[in-house]
Amino acid sequence: GSFTLCTSTEKDYDWKEAALDLTGEDLTNWCSADAAYSTYQKTADEPKPSCWSGSVYNNVWFKFTAPSDYLKISLKTGGSFGSMHYGRMAVTDMADNEIGCVTHIVNQGTTLLTLTGLTSGEDYYLNVDNYYGSSQWGSFTLCTSTEKDYDWKEAALDLTGENLTNWCSADAAYSTYQKTADEPKPSCWSGSVYNNVWFKFTAPSDYLKISLKTGSNFGSMHYGRMAVTDMADNEIGCVTHIVNQGTTVLTLTGLTAGEDYLLNVDNYYGSSQWGSFTLCMTNIKDYDWKDHAYELTNTRAYCSSDQQFSTYWKTPDETKPSCWSNGPAGNVWFKFIATTPQIEIIGKTGGSYGNMQYMMMALWDNDDNVLECVNYSGSTSWKTISSTSLIPGETYYIEVDHRQGASFTTYWGSFSLCVDDGSFESSxxxxxxxxxxxxxxxxxxxxxxxxxxxxxxxxxxxxxxxxxxxxxxxxxxxxxxxxxxxxxxxxxxxxxxxxxxxxxxxxxxxxxxxxxxxxxGQSTMDVKYSGNGWHMVSAPIDNAVSGLYLDKYLRSYDEATGWEYIVPVNVPLNPAEGYALWSTSAGTNNVSYNGTFNTGNQSFDLSYSGPPTTGFGWNLVGNPYPSSLDWDEVSLPAGLDAAIYLWDPALGNYRYYIPGGGGLNTTSQYVPAGQAFFVHYTNATVQPLSFNNNDRAHSAQQFYKSNESQSNILRLKLSCETGSEQAGVRFINDCSADFDQNKDVYCIEGAGENTPTFYTYAQNEKYSINSMGPFGSDVTIDAGFYANNAGTYTLSVDQLESFDVDVQAFVEDPQTNTIAALDAESPYYFDYDGDLEEYKFSLILVKENAIVEAPVFVYGADDQIKIINKDLLEGSYLVFDLSGRKIAEGDFNNVSTTVEIYKDQTVYLVQYFLTNGERFVTKVFVK
Structure with a gap:
């Protein structure tokens, strides 16, 4: 085709000598227009800056005047900010000395270049490029600022107004992302200072414990570390990187209440570890300290639960007992009042008892005298201390510790403790x-x-x-x-x-x-939970507080506002109310409920703020008893749906129970002790859901598939490589097309990461169990799913034999324009690329050999399909074989339409549409 040519000798900011002049801009707080600049079709000039990889590709130049000795330059891309990928920057003075450099860090987003030591009023060059040429070139935005943030000690984030007696920031509130290093390295940190940030706080007392939390919703930073100095730069405390992600603790003693201090937080080893984090602070002491020793109220054949106690993140206090080789390292304390002259104390570790190594123990009297002690031997050897000279009524202390290692973390861990005062008869x-x-x-x-x-x-x-x-x-x-x-x-x-x-x-x-x-004395129920996953829990004791779940994450659920974290350790946990619990510790976690067991009448007030489609009406209820709760025995108030929804962390999704559920992804009617569950309530009046002792049962099963048999029920299963989910459809005489409170089960969305969320539709609502009216000869059921993972998916059906008549099932997939037969031996396979917000399809159920009572009659004979249109209606038809392939299509408006069949099959599916919007499906047998 035709074209025009232009030529010019005028250079632009593609060249250093024609750098775009920003010297007239006020750069103290400046941004260009969005996507104002571009590397598109620009050429490379000047040598490659020191930190850039590859070559110079499409660089452009800017000239600016430093407004102060400090300047932060932001290169923004993505969305309205520009189309460039993998941006990078460098700054030189007018004599070509490199002042600062940053390589490509992010595909699109914000890349920062922080400059210090500039000469205010002097001019400098800014060099901007994209990595790897034309595939990455594009537009970008520039911003500059002289304002410092908590990246710098002098601009430390001020926490002095916070009540730090028991405080936590919002999850992932802070970050070391693209932060720069300042100030000397604290004494205990290895390597260098990499991306540290600063906080200023006022000590609430002489003691403070600071927790740096990462992982999951707490933040993306790895290998966090901390240090605290006073305002004169004297180091008060320091902890190096110990855990990849989890909780790192810095314990401070000897603070001056009311004085200000600086907290320095960094990640180890630079950009590969930087990220967000959460901070918590408290001055509440636990059995880490002798003056807050754990009180043993019973010494008669007492044994703790397995791994109940730990020296993890504990700090040393008091002097070393004489028989110990070293220490204290991470000692913890217990106290008891002697009931007899004798005592036997056994510390257990190894296997299910704990992972602490090289245990040491000591017995102290109330005057700080060590009465007995035992040194470490084998790494997991149990330790025993005995005494026969106690004074009944006097207070004594038990000290437990691990030996010192290469670091204070080397041998720390959990353990179990048994105490016996010799006063019992034989078991x-x-x-x-x-x-x-x-x-x-x-x-x-x-x-x-x-x-x-x-x-x-x-x-x-x-x-x-x-x-x-x-x-x-x-x-x-x-x-x-x-x-x-x-x-x-x-x-x-x-x-x-x-x-x-x-x-x-x-x-x-x-x-x-x-x-x-x-x-x-005390009643105790031990409950085991798997780590690194959410559990729905409920306390079976009447005096439970949030401190039961110390070092775990606990959330309450409000029907109107949703989830909220519980941070204080003294929040009462209401009987019959449910909570969500997460432990970052891998393996099996134990919670000991110590107190008085709940019994008799217990209740939870149900509330309703709006329809379930907007998230309202869901109430998190708990089994309040130290036994199973039989849901079939519970009297339901008006407005409460019959279904219960229990989170299964192994499945990564909810299981549910409804009477007559027919084994559809269900749990049993028995809710285990310590278990919470969701119910849905639709009455605007607050009412109690009441339980009593007649609702209780002994049941050893926590989750199982119901074996209940039921007629006219269809079970659908959607499977992929990483998980599966089920949905069910039931045909019951007294059900309607709307939600049936005692028959239907909503689909709770938000399944696990690897599990698809699968449901059927009715009246624009999503159901896990959809109970419909009596089965007709032609039923179409809309269904759908969404999932995080692309791949090959399988849709199968089960329990077609439960119908009162012979039924054939088909799936209509609009994404592939396919209709395919479904039965237990012939599932439907399809590919899902993960791009669809929702994958929709329809399930079609027809009676075998049934003549559809419709204006059009369809039958097969002699290699033909006949469409009899006695009322001369207008419409169109589609013919499929049982593999889902379309073999014929057309229109009809005559009395009789003949479709010639030249296939070696005898069974076909005919779908026809009338111009008035009606649709019919039938299966045809052709001789």
Whole structure:
């Protein structure tokens, strides 16, 4: 084609000698227009700056006058800021000496070049380029500023107005991203200062614990480290990088309350580790300190739960006991009041008991004298201390520590503790070989019924589990995982010291007290949770506070406003209310609920602020009891849907239960102890959801698929390489097209990262179980899903045999213009690229051999399909074989239309559309 030529000898800012002059701009706080400049088709000139990789590709030049000795230059791309990728910058003085340089860091976004030591009023050159040539060239925006932020010590972020007695910032509130190094390296940091930032705070007391949190929603920074100095630059405390992501703790003592200090936060090793983080501070001490020792209220055959205690992030205090080789390193403290002259203390580590290594222990009296001590030996050897010279009524202290290693983190970890004052008689073991009667002597190992002096152990594998039907007595009661005990109405069980309900990763002990349980000491229920995942939890004790979940993340849920983190450790946890719990510790985590077990009438106030499509009406309820809750026995108030929704961290999605659910991705009717669940409520009046002891049951199953059989139910399963999800459709006589409160189950969106969210539609609502009216001869059900992962997906159906008539299922996929048959042996495979916000399709159910009662009659004969149009209606048709391939299409308006079939098959699917919008589907047999 034709063209025009132009020539010019005038150079532009493509060349250093014609650099764009910014010397007249006020650069103290300046930005160019969006996308004002470009490297498009620019040419390379001048040598490559020191920090750039590759070559000079399409650089452009600017000349500016320094407004002060400090200047921050921002190169912005992406969106309205410009199309350039991988921008980079360098600054030289007028004699070509390099002043500052930054290489390509981000594809698109903001790249920063921070300059110090400039001469105010002097001119400088700014060199801007994209990495790797024409594939990356494009437009960009420039901004400059002389204002410093918390990247610099002199502009430290001021926290002096915060109440630091128990404070946390917002999640990921701060960042070391593209920050620069200033001030000398603190004493304990390795390498250099890389991307440090600064905070100024006022000490609330002489003690302060600072937690730097990263990982998950807490921030993206890796290998965080901290240091604190006073305002005269004297170092007060320092901690180096210890964990990749998680919590790093800096404990400060000897502060002057009311004085100001500076906190220096950095990541180790530069840009590969920089990122966001969260800060928390508190002056609340725990058993890390002798004056806040953990109080052991019972010393009669006491054992903690496995790994209940830890020296992780603990600090040394007090002097080293004489028999220890070194230390203290991370010692922790316990105290008790002697009840007898003797005591035996056993520290356990290794295996399920803990991961601390080289344990040391000591026993102190109340006058700071060490009575007994034991040094470390093997890395996981148990340690025992015994004494027979205690004075009953006096207070004593137990000190536990690990040996010092190459660093204070080398041997720290968790451990278990057992204490025995020798005052008990021998334990009695429940055998249950005769019956379930507590009061039958032959059910016990000693062939006698326990007395108030006998500790009692209840295993799970007994033929019968005990039932107390009159008055029972024991010194202590321990139920092993999976064991249970029932106290009948009108009966009582008196336990002198403690009740312990144990658990493991698959089973929990269970207690139901229709009668009266009296415990002289403390009741404990241990619950195991997997780490690195959310759990929905509920406390089975009446005095629970948020401190139960120390070093874990806890959230409450408000029906109107959603999730909120609980930061203080003294927030009451209401019985029958649910909470979300996350632990960053891998493996199995244990929570010990110590207090008085909930019993009798418990309730949760239900609220409703709007429709579920906008997130309202959802209430997080908890099982308040130390036994399972039988949902089928609970009386539901008006406006409460029948379904319950339980989060399964292993599945990465919700399981649900509704009576008659037919095994569709369900849990059972039994909600385990310690478990919370969502319910949906639609009454504008606040009402209580009430529980009582008749709603309780012993059930060892935490999650399972219901085996309940039901007719006229279709189970749909969507699978991919990383996970699967189910949805169900039921045809029930008394159901409507709208939401049926006792039959339908909403789809709660927001599944796990690798699990698709799959649902069917009715009246623009998304359902996990969609209960419809009686099955007709032609039913179309809209469905859809969304997922994070691209790949090959499989759609299958099950339980077609549950229908009262023979039914054929088809899937219509508008993305591929396909209709395919579905049954248990013939799933539908399709590719999903992950780009669609929602992948939609339709499921079509038709009766086998049925003549559709419609204005048009379709049948097959002699290699033909006949369309009989007795009312001379206008429309169009599509014919598919059972693999989903379209083999014919056309229009009809005559009485009879013939479609010739030249395929070696006998069964076809005919879909026809009338001009009035009606659509019909039938299956045709051709001889």
């Amino acid at each position: 009695v073991l429940w055998l249950g070989g005769t019956s379930d009667d507590w009061h039958t002597a032959s059910n016990w190992s000693g062939n006698f019924v326990p007395t108030a002096l006998n500790p009692v152990d209840i295993p799970a594998d007994s033929p019968n589990q005990p039932v107390v039907s009159s008055t029972g007595r024991c010194y202590s009661l321990t139920l092993f995982p999976g064991a249970s005990i029932t106290i009948n109405s009108g009966s009582d069980l008196s336990v002198g010291t403690r009740v312990i309900l144990q658990s493991n990763t698959t089973q929990m002990a269970s207690l139901i007290d229709h009668g009266n349980l009296v415990v002289g």
